[in-house]
Amino acid sequence: xxxxxxxxxxxxxxxxxxxxxxxxxxxxxxxxxxxxxxxxxxxxxxxxxxxxxxxxxxxxxxxxxxxxxxxxxxxxxxxxxxxxxxxxxxxxxxxxxxxxxxxxxxxxxxxxxxxxxxxxxxxxxxxxxxxxxxxxxxxxxxxxxxxxxxxxxxxxxxxxxxxxxxxxxxxxxxxxxxxxxxxxxxxxxxxxxxxxxxxxxxxxxxxxxxxxxxxxxxxxxxxxxxxxxxxxxxxxxxxxxxxxxxxxxxxxxxx
Amino acid sequence: xxxxxxxxxxxxxxxxxxxxxxxxxxxxxxxxxxxxxxxxxxxxxxxxxxxxxxxxxxxxxxxxxxxxxxxxxxxxxxxxxxxxxxxxxxxxxxxxxxxxxxxxxxxxxxxxxxxxxxxxxxxxxxxxxxxxxxxxxxxxxxxxxxxxxxxxxxxxxxxxxxxxxxxxxxxxxxxxxxxxxxxxxxxxxxxxxxxxxxxxxxxxxxxxxxxxxxxxxxxxxxxxxxxxxxxxxxxxxxxxxxxxxxxxxxxxxxxxxxxxxxxxxxxxxxxxxxxxxxxxxxxxxxxxxxxxxxxxxxxxxxxxxxxxxxxxxxxxxxxxxxxxxxxxxxxxxxxxxxxxxxxxxxxxxxxxxxxxxxxxxxxxxxxxxxxxxxxxxxxxxxxxxxxxxxxxxxxxxxxxxxxxxxxxxx
Numbered sequence: 001x002x003x004x005x006x007x008x009x010x011x012x013x014x015x016x017x018x019x020x021x022x023x024x025x026x027x028x029x030x031x032x033x034x035x036x037x038x039x040x041x042x043x044x045x046x047x048x049x050x051x052x053x054x055x056x057x058x059x060x061x062x063x064x065x066x067x068x069x070x071x072x073x074x075x076x077x078x079x080x081x082x083x084x085x086x087x088x089x090x091x092x093x094x095x096x097x098x099x100x101x102x103x104x105x106x107x108x109x110x111x112x113x114x115x116x117x118x119x120x121x122x123x124x125x126x127x128x129x130x131x132x133x134x135x136x137x138x139x140x141x142x143x144x145x146x147x148x149x150x151x152x153x154x155x156x157x158x159x160x161x162x163x164x165x166x167x168x169x170x171x172x173x174x175x176x177x178x179x180x181x182x183x184x185x186x187x188x189x190x191x192x193x194x195x196x197x198x199x200x201x202x203x204x205x206x207x208x209x210x211x212x213x214x215x216x217x218x219x220x221x222x223x224x225x226x227x228x229x230x231x232x233x234x235x236x237x238x239x240x241x242x243x244x245x246x247x248x249x250x251x252x253x254x255x
Numbered sequence: 256x257x258x259x260x261x262x263x264x265x266x267x268x269x270x271x272x273x274x275x276x277x278x279x280x281x282x283x284x285x286x287x288x289x290x291x292x293x294x295x296x297x298x299x300x301x302x303x304x305x306x307x308x309x310x311x312x313x314x315x316x317x318x319x320x321x322x323x324x325x326x327x328x329x330x331x332x333x334x335x336x337x338x339x340x341x342x343x344x345x346x347x348x349x350x351x352x353x354x355x356x357x358x359x360x361x362x363x364x365x366x367x368x369x370x371x372x373x374x375x376x377x378x379x380x381x382x383x384x385x386x387x388x389x390x391x392x393x394x395x396x397x398x399x400x401x402x403x404x405x406x407x408x409x410x411x412x413x414x415x416x417x418x419x420x421x422x423x424x425x426x427x428x429x430x431x432x433x434x435x436x437x438x439x440x441x442x443x444x445x446x447x448x449x450x451x452x453x454x455x456x457x458x459x460x461x462x463x464x465x466x467x468x469x470x471x472x473x474x475x476x477x478x479x480x481x482x483x484x485x486x487x488x489x490x491x492x493x494x495x496x497x498x499x500x501x502x503x504x505x506x507x508x509x510x511x512x513x514x515x516x517x518x519x520x521x522x523x524x525x526x527x528x529x530x531x532x533x534x535x536x537x538x539x540x541x542x543x544x545x546x547x548x549x550x551x552x553x554x555x556x557x558x559x560x561x562x563x564x565x566x567x568x569x570x571x572x573x574x575x576x577x578x579x580x581x582x583x584x585x586x587x588x589x590x591x592x593x594x595x596x597x598x599x600x601x602x603x604x605x606x607x608x609x610x611x612x613x614x615x616x617x618x619x620x621x622x623x624x625x626x627x628x629x630x631x632x633x634x635x636x637x638x639x640x641x642x643x644x645x646x647x648x649x650x651x652x653x654x655x656x657x658x659x660x661x662x663x664x665x
Contacts, residue, residue: 052576054572054575054576078578078579078580079578080578081575081576081577081578082577082578084576085576085577086573086576086577088569088572088573090569091569092569092570092572092573093570093573094570094587094588094591094592095567095592096591096592096594096595097587097591101587101591105573105574105577105579105587105588106577107577108574108577108578108579108580108583108587109577109578109579110578113580113582113583116583116586116587117582117583117586158573161573161577164577165577165578171576
């Protein structure tokens with residue numbers, strides 16, 4: 001059984017009737033590293049957010065381990081979200097809070113409401129947060145405010161926060177678009193490591209095809225909300241590339 | 256459909272404008288010719304006309320509206336960004352404008368039925384060979400005359416002029432009195448520059464309160480009202496923020512209700528609240544504190560919830576994605592983002608409350624304001640001067656300190 005199945009997913013934004021996704025279907029095996037590519041506005045972010053229902057799909061179904069997510073109650077969905085980590089383009093850290101607090105936030109779904117409202121976490125969560133921070137090489141920055149870190153470091157905090165959830169599935173929404181090329185690779189390597197060592201299924205949307213080729217085991221290309229390519233990275237030739245990015249586009253390398 | 260809407264709305268705007276101009280002209284004429292200061296009971300008498308007279312007034316307004324709409328963009332057309340052009344797209348000729356003026360009567364007489372038959376381009380416009388079109392952008396040289404010579408410019412001038420003239424009359428502005436009666440205020444000025452601090456520390460035997468007593472009372476009134484008001488406004492502000500609550504019909508209802516509460520309770524000034532509480536709990540500082548408290552909840556609640564609505568949505572999304580519930584999301588993604596602004600607003604509110612604490616004394620709120628109004632009623636201007644100077648120094652210090660603290664935290 002595939003780990004994640006997306007079936008005829010459609011999302012229409014009510015204002016202006018924009019069709020962000022139409023009839024998108026695919027499935028992902030456990031431990032796969034899937035990369036989504038496509039121009040800005042092609043529906044990559046919407047697709048990722050429909051999987052953990054940060055965005056409510058208009059129609060279609062999403063299954064995780066055979067469980068239909070699209071018809072779960074909000075309460076049950078929260079439980080499932082704990083197993084789905086997410087990393088964002090703008091990192092989405094709370095800038096005024098410390099790195100440790102940001103990482104601990106990844107544990108909120110596992111803890112009862114009242115103690116967390118008072119800012120209390122169990123001892124083992126704090127130890128785990130230290131482990132996760134050590135894993136992304138930021139243990140010494142634990143008590144710094146998040147906005148004092150560089151972009152790459154902030155994204156690594158974002159990864160640590162996702163790791164706190166002990167995820168089965170990691171959704172990465174353009175995780176390196178706001179970073180320079182050198183930092184991009186370091187962040188991508190951490191994601192790759194999580195995929196290889198922990199066996200976490202990864203779905204990452206990426207801007208650059210070169211990054212997608214380097215890290216993806218499989219590539220899905222979206223164009224105006226529809227899948228125009230689904231296959232191995234090697235199968236994208238010049239012809240396919242122009243189909244995905246338009247006639248005008250030229251491939252840019254990120255080394 | 257867009258042109259139909261513009262046509263209807265601009266017509267309504269023009270009708271409102273000319274009705275207003277007629278009303279203000281009439282009132283102005285009335286105030287200038289018949290109203291006398293020594294006959295206050297005759298000030299405002301509703302204009303009386305026989306029934307057929309009103310019919311003529313309505314007819315007159317309609318004619319004026321149609322005239323301005325036919326000859327150049329009227330104010331309503333201008334505001335909605337449309338004007339008349341001939342079928343070829345150029346400005347209509349003189350005879351086309353007259354034809355439009357005459358045929359437009361049919362549109363009105365048929366109660367709009369003619370318009371509804373072809374909402375985008377009604378018959379009477381076709382008969383006159385004109386149509387409604389979007390106004391060209393300013394500076395494109397489409398207007399033949401300068402803007403203040405068009406129907407739009409003239410009616411805009413009339414509108415502003417009439418409003419100011421009427422306002423001048425209605426507020427009974429009298430610059431002569433400002434000069435002629437100036438000598439009466441000399442006693443007050445003299446008292447203010449010769450302040451009397453006799454009762455600074457020793458209580459006034461009659462009021463049984465020294466200046467310092469009153470000041471301390473006012474300071475604590477303001478402090479308690481601010482602390483308690485903030486404590487209530489803080490949780491309410493999340494309930495009154497659209498980005499937190501508007502996730503379902505029930506949430507919308509709660510949000511709208513909270514916002515409505517803020518707006519209504521904020522619209523009622525502290526002084527009115529003080530007069531209510533003065534009767535409810537009796538005269539004194541308690542009534543004043545309650546008044547400040549209620550007003551603080553509403554005012555801070557509104558400011559707070561606007562802050563909550565302007566946060567960066569990213570962290571909210573991220574914390575939601577971890578499986579946290581709404582309370583946890585608020586605590587971990589929203590609160591850290593708004594705390595500094597909340598503190599700044601609270602300090603600012605303490606400032607305001609201290610100043611309001613003197614005003615609520617006017618209706619029995621207690622504190623230093625009570626001294627102020629007692630002395631004022633007794634015409635003891637030197638004592639009034641003493642109280643005012645003490646209060647000014649306090650407010651200045653508070654202003655300075657809270658400004659400094661606010662700068663630090665934001």
